[in-house]
Amino acid sequence: MDILSLFVIVPILTVLVLVFAKNLKQSRIIALIGMAIQFAMSINLIFAYIKERAVNTDIMVFTKDVLWYESFNIHYSVGVDAISVVLIALTATVVFAGIFISWKMDDLPKEFFMSLITLAFGVFGFFISTDLFTLFVFFEVAVIPIYLLIGIWGSGPKELSAMKLTLMLMGASALLLVGILGVYFNSNADGGALTFNILEIAKVNIPLAAQNIFFPLVFIGFAVIGGLFPFHTWSPSGHASAPTAVSMLHAGVLMKLGGYGIFRVALYLLPLGALNWANFFLVLAAFGVIYGAFGAIMQKDLKYVNAYASVSHLSLVIFALLMITKTAWTGAIIQSLSHGFLTALFFALIGMVYGRTHTREIDKLGGLMKVLPFIGAIYVITGLAYLGLPGFSGFVAEMNIFVGAFEDPNLFHRILTIIVVSSIVVTAVYILRMVGKIMMGPLSDAGYKDLPKGTWYEKVGLVLLMIPVVIIGVMPLGISEMIKASIQPFLERLL
Amino acid sequence: MRSEIGLLAIIVLLVVFEVFSNKKQKAAIIPAALILLGINTIIGFLPLASGEIFGGMFKTNALLHLFKTILSAGVLILLLQSADWLKEKVIAENKATEFIILILSSLLGAYYLISAGDFLMFYIGLELTTLPVAALVAYETFKQKSAEAGVKYILSSALASGTAIFGISLLYATTGTLYFDGFSEVLTMSNLAILGFIFFFSGLAFKISLAPFHFWTADVYEGAPINVASYLSVISKGAAVVILMIVLFTVFKPLMPVWIKIIYIIAIATMFIGNLFALRQENMKRFLAYSSIAQAGFILLGLLSVDQLGSATVVYFVAVYIFSNLGAFGVVQAIASVSDKENINDYEGLYRTNPKISMIMMMALFSLAGIPPLAGFFGKFFLYTAAASKGYYVLVFIGVVNATISLYYYLLVVRAMFLRKNEDAIPYFKSKLYMKLGLIMATIGILVAGLYSPFYDYIFSISNSFLN
Numbered sequence: 001m002d003i004l005s006l007f008v009i010v011p012i013l014t015v016l017v018l019v020f021a022k023n024l025k026q027s028r029i030i031a032l033i034g035m036a037i038q039f040a041m042s043i044n045l046i047f048a049y050i051k052e053r054a055v056n057t058d059i060m061v062f063t064k065d066v067l068w069y070e071s072f073n074i075h076y077s078v079g080v081d082a083i084s085v086v087l088i089a090l091t092a093t094v095v096f097a098g099i100f101i102s103w104k105m106d107d108l109p110k111e112f113f114m115s116l117i118t119l120a121f122g123v124f125g126f127f128i129s130t131d132l133f134t135l136f137v138f139f140e141v142a143v144i145p146i147y148l149l150i151g152i153w154g155s156g157p158k159e160l161s162a163m164k165l166t167l168m169l170m171g172a173s174a175l176l177l178v179g180i181l182g183v184y185f186n187s188n189a190d191g192g193a194l195t196f197n198i199l200e201i202a203k204v205n206i207p208l209a210a211q212n213i214f215f216p217l218v219f220i221g222f223a224v225i226g227g228l229f230p231f232h233t234w235s236p237s238g239h240a241s242a243p244t245a246v247s248m249l250h251a252g253v254l255m256k257l258g259g260y261g262i263f264r265v266a267l268y269l270l271p272l273g274a275l276n277w278a279n280f281f282l283v284l285a286a287f288g289v290i291y292g293a294f295g296a297i298m299q300k301d302l303k304y305v306n307a308y309a310s311v312s313h314l315s316l317v318i319f320a321l322l323m324i325t326k327t328a329w330t331g332a333i334i335q336s337l338s339h340g341f342l343t344a345l346f347f348a349l350i351g352m353v354y355g356r357t358h359t360r361e362i363d364k365l366g367g368l369m370k371v372l373p374f375i376g377a378i379y380v381i382t383g384l385a386y387l388g389l390p391g392f393s394g395f396v397a398e399m400n401i402f403v404g405a406f407e408d409p410n411l412f413h414r415i416l417t418i419i420v421v422s423s424i425v426v427t428a429v430y431i432l433r434m435v436g437k438i439m440m441g442p443l444s445d446a447g448y449k450d451l452p453k454g455t456w457y458e459k460v461g462l463v464l465l466m467i468p469v470v471i472i473g474v475m476p477l478g479i480s481e482m483i484k485a486s487i488q489p490f491l492e493r494l495l
Numbered sequence: 496m497r498s499e500i501g502l503l504a505i506i507v508l509l510v511v512f513e514v515f516s517n518k519k520q521k522a523a524i525i526p527a528a529l530i531l532l533g534i535n536t537i538i539g540f541l542p543l544a545s546g547e548i549f550g551g552m553f554k555t556n557a558l559l560h561l562f563k564t565i566l567s568a569g570v571l572i573l574l575l576q577s578a579d580w581l582k583e584k585v586i587a588e589n590k591a592t593e594f595i596i597l598i599l600s601s602l603l604g605a606y607y608l609i610s611a612g613d614f615l616m617f618y619i620g621l622e623l624t625t626l627p628v629a630a631l632v633a634y635e636t637f638k639q640k641s642a643e644a645g646v647k648y649i650l651s652s653a654l655a656s657g658t659a660i661f662g663i664s665l666l667y668a669t670t671g672t673l674y675f676d677g678f679s680e681v682l683t684m685s686n687l688a689i690l691g692f693i694f695f696f697s698g699l700a701f702k703i704s705l706a707p708f709h710f711w712t713a714d715v716y717e718g719a720p721i722n723v724a725s726y727l728s729v730i731s732k733g734a735a736v737v738i739l740m741i742v743l744f745t746v747f748k749p750l751m752p753v754w755i756k757i758i759y760i761i762a763i764a765t766m767f768i769g770n771l772f773a774l775r776q777e778n779m780k781r782f783l784a785y786s787s788i789a790q791a792g793f794i795l796l797g798l799l800s801v802d803q804l805g806s807a808t809v810v811y812f813v814a815v816y817i818f819s820n821l822g823a824f825g826v827v828q829a830i831a832s833v834s835d836k837e838n839i840n841d842y843e844g845l846y847r848t849n850p851k852i853s854m855i856m857m858m859a860l861f862s863l864a865g866i867p868p869l870a871g872f873f874g875k876f877f878l879y880t881a882a883a884s885k886g887y888y889v890l891v892f893i894g895v896v897n898a899t900i901s902l903y904y905y906l907l908v909v910r911a912m913f914l915r916k917n918e919d920a921i922p923y924f925k926s927k928l929y930m931k932l933g934l935i936m937a938t939i940g941i942l943v944a945g946l947y948s949p950f951y952d953y954i955f956s957i958s959n960s961f962l963n
Contacts (some may be wrong), residue, residue: 010629069948071955072880133876137867144857144866149908152916159914163906170902174895177876181883181891213888 003048004078007088010038011121015114024109028099031113035096035120040443042092049085050482051339051341058488060130060197064289068134071194078128082092082486083263083333086479087256088127090340093464094252095120098245101348102463105153105243112153115145116245122209123253124203127260131320132180132196135265140173142254146246154241161241168234169225175220176261182214201269202493208272215273218266219281226258227300227314229288236295236307244351247303251310254345256336259317263329263490267321278322281411285322286416287369287392288315293426297433302350302360305434306343309386312423313339322399324494325408330480332402337479338393338472345382349375353438356451362437367446376439378462383435384466385469387428393472398424400480496555497543498563501535501609502603506596513592521586525578528595529929532571534898539564547612551674554612557957562737562810563606569729569817570602570935575933577722578826579926581830585634585897593710594634596629597931598726605734607625613674614663617738620923621659624731631726632719644718648818651701651711659698665691672925681746692750695777699742702735704788705795713772716784719830724780725824728787733813736794740809744801744962751801758795759890765792766897773904779827779837782904783820786863789901790816793878796894800881807958808881812874815862818940819871821860825934833924844917851922853912855938860905870945877951900937918921 012036050060060079068074080088098116118141123140126467138266143166149161180196186206187195195201206491224231230266239247267274292312299305313335320332337394352375369376385392405417444447472479472484496958509528545556575593581591604623611617629652653843666671669683669688682688701708718725743754762810769789776782780787794816797809829852830845831837846853862871875898878890 070952071804072877137872140867140872143902144861147909159910162914163903163910166906167899168904171896171899173891176882176898177879177895178888178892181879182888184880185883219956270914462854 002062002078004064004080006041007038007128008121010034010041010119011124014117015121018110018114018117021110022451024104027113028103029107029158030107031099031117035092035118038120038124039092039096042089042421045085046089049080049082053082053482053485059486063130072133073193074133075131075133076198077131077197079130079199080128080372082482083260084127086333086337086483087260088124089255089468090337091120091123091253092142094248094340094344094467095342097348097461097464098248100245100457100464101248101351102245103455103457105245105369112149112243115149116249119145119149119249119254123257126257130198132184132201132265134196134200135198136173136177136180139176139257139261143173145171146250146254149237150242152242153246155243156241157237158241159254161237165234165238167230172221172231173215174221179214179218179221182210182217183216186210186214190458198264198269199468206270211270211273212276213273215266215270215277217271219262219274219277220265222258222261223281223318224258225255226262226318227255227288227311228258228318229284229291229311229315229332232288232292232311235311236304239307239310240301240303244249246346247347247351250305251347252340255310256317256340257313259321259336261333261350262318262321263332267324268490268493274322274324274494278324282319282322282413282416285315286420288312289319289420289423290426293423293430296430298427299430300313300361300363302353302362302434302438303347304428305362306346306350308429309430310339312427313343316398316401316420316430317421319416320405322406323408323413324491325404326484326487326491327400328404329491330483331397331402331404333483333487334393334400334476334480335397335470338397338469341465341469342386342394343381344468345378345462346386346423348461348465349379349382352454353401357445357448362434364444365438366438367442368448368451369439370443371448372453374459375462378466379439380435380464383431387431388424391470391473393469393476395474396476396480413463427478496553498560498567499603499606499889500703502567502599502606503540505531505535506565506599507552508601508603509592509596510601513596513716518589521589521591522582524592524595525581526930528599529571530576532567532574532599533588536567536571539567549616551949552612552616552762554609554675555610556960558806558810558954558960559609559737561954561957562609562733562813565729565814565817566602566605566733569821570598570726572821572825572933572936573722573730574598575660575724575727575929575936576821576828578933580720580828583832584848589645591632597631601625601627601631601726602730605730608734609737611738612676614666615673617742618656618663619870620738621656624734625656625702626750628723628727629732630713631723631756632715634720634723640718641720642718644673644715648715648717655698655701655708657698658694658701662691662694662696662698664729664950665694675742678746682749684749687904689753690779692754693745693958696754698767699735701763703732703739703762703791703890705791706788709768709788712788713781713784715779717778718923719826721780721824724784725821725828728783728824729817732787732791733817736791736809736813740798743798744806744877748801755799758798759887760791762799762890763893765789765795766894767792769899770904772902773901776904777838777840779839779908779959781909782839783823783827784874786899786901786943787820789897790863792818792897793875793894794912796882796887796890797878799887799890803955803959803962804879804884806962807951807955808874808877810958811954812878814954815874815940815944818937818944819859819862819869822855822934822937822941823863825930825937826856826859829926829930829934830921832930834921836921839911841921842908843911843915845912847916848920848922851923852926852934855934857909858907858938858941864902866902868942868946870941870943871937873945873951874921
C-alpha cells in the first residue's frame with residue numbers, strides 16, 4: 001500500500017469502525033486513535049518527503065496511478081509535492097486538535113465523529129489527487145457531511161446557515177465542473193488523448209480562446225470556497241453557526257482547498273487565461289482583504305469577527321497567488337498554513353469561552369484572563385500572531401506576500417499592494433480591541449469568578465495548534481525552501 | 496427473444512395459478528412470482544446473440560439485452576418492496592395476483608417497445624406498456640384520488656398514443672415504409688416529415704414526462720399506489736427514453752438539425768419546470784414526481800451527443816436513476832405502510848427513531864442530487880461530459896445550475912429527517928424481509944454502480960451495437 005493512499009484509507013476505516021461505537025466514550029476514543037494515526041502519518045510524510053526530494057526531482061513524488069474509467073481515461077492518480085505535504089500536515093493537525101476540542105460532544109456523538117472524519121477524508125483525498133476527476137469527487141464528498149454537521153450540531157440559525165453554505169458551495173462546484181470539462185475536452189489540443197491528469201494537461205497548449213472562457217469558471221469555482229469577495233457570503237453565517245470543531249476544520253482547512261485549487265489547477269493548467277484575468281480578480285481579492293478587515297471591526301459576536309478576519313486573510317492568499325512571483329507564492333502557501341492554525345486556534349478558544357460563559361458577545365465579556373489563565377494566555381498569543389507579530393507564522397507569511405507582491409514593477413500591482421498592506425493596521429485594530437476587551441480589564445460579570453479552568457483535552461488541542469505557529473515563525477527557512485523548490489515548475493508555466 | 500418468452504411464461508403461469516387456486520393458496524403467489532422473476536433476471540445476464548426476427552420488426556442487440564435485464568432487476572426490486580403491501584392489504588381483496596400480472600405485462604410491453612424494429616412494433620409496445628399501468632394506477636378503486644388518477648392517466652395516454660400514431664402515419668406518408676432499417680435513407684427534411692416527427696415525439700415525450708407534456712405526472716403519481724408511481728417513474732420512463740434515443744440516433748438522423756434544437760429547448764424547460772415545482776411540494780409522491788421530471792430533463796443532455804458516448808451515458812444514467820428512485824420510493828412505501836404518512840413534515844425527526852431508513856432515504860436523495868461517492872454523481876457527470884463533448888457548454892452550465900437547485904429541495908427532506916426534532920416522529924418500526932431485501936438491493940445499486948467502473952465500461956463497449 002503506498003504511503004499516500006493510506007491518507008484516505010485510514011479515515012474510511014475509522015468511519016467504518018465508528019459504526020459500531022455505542023456511546024460518546026467509545027466514539028471519541030476511536031476517532032482519536034484514527035486521527036492520531038493520521039497525524040503521525042502526516043509528520044512522517046514531511047520527513048519522508050524531504051528524504052525523497054534529495055534523490056527525486058520529479059514534480060510530484062510518491063505517485064501512484066490506477067486506471068478507473070477506461071472510456072474517459074479517468075484514473076485514481078495521486079502524488080504530492082511540498083505544498084500538498086504541508087497542507088496535509090495542516091489538515092491532520094487541525095482534525096486531531098478538533099477531536100480533542102469535541103471531547104464532550106454528547107448529542108449523537110457517533111454520527112458527529114463520522115461526519116467530521118468523512119469531511120477530513122474528502123480533504124485528504126483532494127490534496128493527494130493529481131487527476132481532475134478524482135480531485136473533483138473528493139471536493140464534492142464534503143457536501144453531505146458539512147450540511148449535517150452544521151445543521152444538526154450547530155447553534156443559532158443553523159438550518160439557514162447550513163442550507164446557504166451547502167448550496168453556495170455546490171453552486172461553486174457546478175461552475176468548477178463546467179471548467180473541468182472544458183479543460184478535459186481541450187486536453188488533446190496537441191494531438192494526444194483526452195486526459196484528466198493534471199501533470200499531462202499541463203504539457204498541452206490549450207487554445208487561448210478556451211483558456212479565456214474556462215479560467216474564470218475554474219477560478220471562481222475554487223475562489224468561492226476560498227472566501228473571495230463577493231462570493232464569501234456563506235462564510236460568516238456558516239462559521240458562526242457551526243459547532244467548534246467544524247468551524248476549525250472549515251475555516252482552517254476547507255477554505256484552503258480554494259487557494260490550493262487555484263494554484264494547482266487554475267493557474268497551472270490555464271496560464272494564459274490566468275494572465276488575462278489576473279487583474280480583474282486581483283481587484284476583487286484586494287477589495288476582499290480590506291472589506292473583510294473593516295467588516296471584522298464592526299462585529300459584535302466573536303465568531304463573526306473571526307469569520308470576517310478569515311475572509312480578509314484568505315483573500316490575501318488569493319491576492320498573493322495572482323501576483324505570480326516566487327516570493328508571493330511562497331507567502332501564499334505559508335499564509336494558508338499559518339492562517340489555518342491560527343483560525344483553528346481562535347475558533348477553539350471562542351468555543352471554550354462560549355462553553356463556559358454561554359455568550360459570544362464582546363460587550364458582555366471582560367477580564368477573563370483573571371479566571372481562565374491558560375485559555376486567556378493562548379488567546380492573547382493567538383491574537384498577536386494573527387496580526388503578524390514577528391516570531392510567529394503570520395509575520396513570515398505576510399512578509400513574503402507583501403515583498404513578493406511589490407517585487408513586480410507593474411504600477412497597478414504596486415498600488416494594490418500598498419492598499420492591501422494597510423489592512424495590517426485594520427487587523428491590529430479589531431484583534432487588539434477584541435482581545436483587550438474580553439481578556440483584560442475588570443471581570444464583566446461577577447458570576448464568571450467560578451468558571452471552570454481549561455481541561456486537559458482543551459489544553460492539548462490548543463498546544464497542538466500553537467506549536468506549528470511558533471515553529472514556522474521562528475524557523476521558517478526549512479519550510480520556505482521546501483515550498484520554493486516545489487513552486488518552481490508551476491511558476492515556470494506562467495512566465 | 497429469450498427474456499420475452501421467459502416473462503411471457505411467467506405471466507401465463509401466474510394466470511393459470513390465479514384461475515385454479517383457492518383462497519388459501521393465494522398468498523403463495525408472491526414468493527413464487529418473485530422467485531420466477533429473479534430466475535428470469537439472472538438468466539438475462541447470460542449473453543444473447545444479436546439479430547432480428549419477425550421480418551425485422553423485432554431487434555435485439557447487446558445493449559438492448561442489458562437494458563432489459565436492468566429493467567427486470569428494477570421490477571424485481573419494486574415487487575420486493577411491494578410484497579408486504581400486497582400481502583397485507585391487497586390479498587384480502589383478491590387482487591394480488593392481478594397486480595403482479597399487470598406489472599409483468601407492462602414490463603413485457605417495455606421489452607417490445609425498446610426492441611422495436613418498425614413503428615408498428617413500437618406502437619404495440621407503447622400500448623402494452625401503458626394499458627396495464629392504467630389499471631394499476633386506479634388500483635385502490637375506492638379511494639377517490641386513485642380513481643381520479645386512473646382516469647387522468649388513461650385519457651392523457653390515449654391522447655398521447657393517438658398523437659404518436661398520427662405522427663407515424665404522416666411519416667409513413669412521406670417515406671412509404673414503417674421499418675426502422677433504411678428509414679433514414681428515404682426520410683427527407685420535408686415539412687410533412689418534420690410535422691410527423693413532432694407528433695410522434697410528442698406522444699413519446701408524454702411517457703417520459705418532458706415539458707410541456709408533463710402535466711399528468713404529479714396528479715397521477717399522487718393518486719396512484721406508491722409502487723405504481725414508482726413503476727411509472729422508473730421503468731415506464733426508462734424504456735421510453737431508450738427507444739427515443741434509438742429512434743433519434745438511427746431513424747431520424749436526417750432530421751438531426753431539427754430535433755437537436757427541440758431537445759435542447761425541451762431539456763432546459765423540463766429541468767427548470769421540474770425543479771421549480773418540486774421546491775414547493777409537501778407530499779412525498781408529488782415531490783418525487785417533479786423530481787423525476789427534472790431528472791428526465793437531465794437525460795436529454797446525453798442525447799445531444801449523437802454517438803457512442805451519448806448512448807452509453809444515457810443508458811448508464813437511466814440504470815443509476817432506477818436504483819436511486821426505487822430507493823426513495825421504497826422508503827416512502829415502508830413509512831406509509833406503517834403510518835400512512837406521506838408528507839415531508841411527517842418525516843421530521845425520523846433519524847432519531849429510525850436511523851437506517853433515514854440513511855437509505857438520504858443516500859437515495861443525494862444520489863438523485865448527484866453527490867459523490869453515490870452513483871448519481873457519476874451518472875450526471877458523464878451526461879455532462881457527453882453534452883460537453885459536442886461543445887454544449889452553456890447547456891451543461893444550465894444543467895449544473897439546475898443540479899444545485901435540485902439539491903435544495905432534496906435537502907429539505909434531509910433537513911426534516913435529520914435536523915429537526917419531533918415528539919410525534921414516526922416511531923421505530925422494523926420492515927419485513929421483502930421490503931428489507933428490496934431496499935438493500937436498491938442501496939447496493941446506489942453505492943456500487945458509480946465506484947465500480949466495469950459496469951459503465953461494459954455499457955460503453957456495447958453502445959455502438961446499434962449505431963452504424
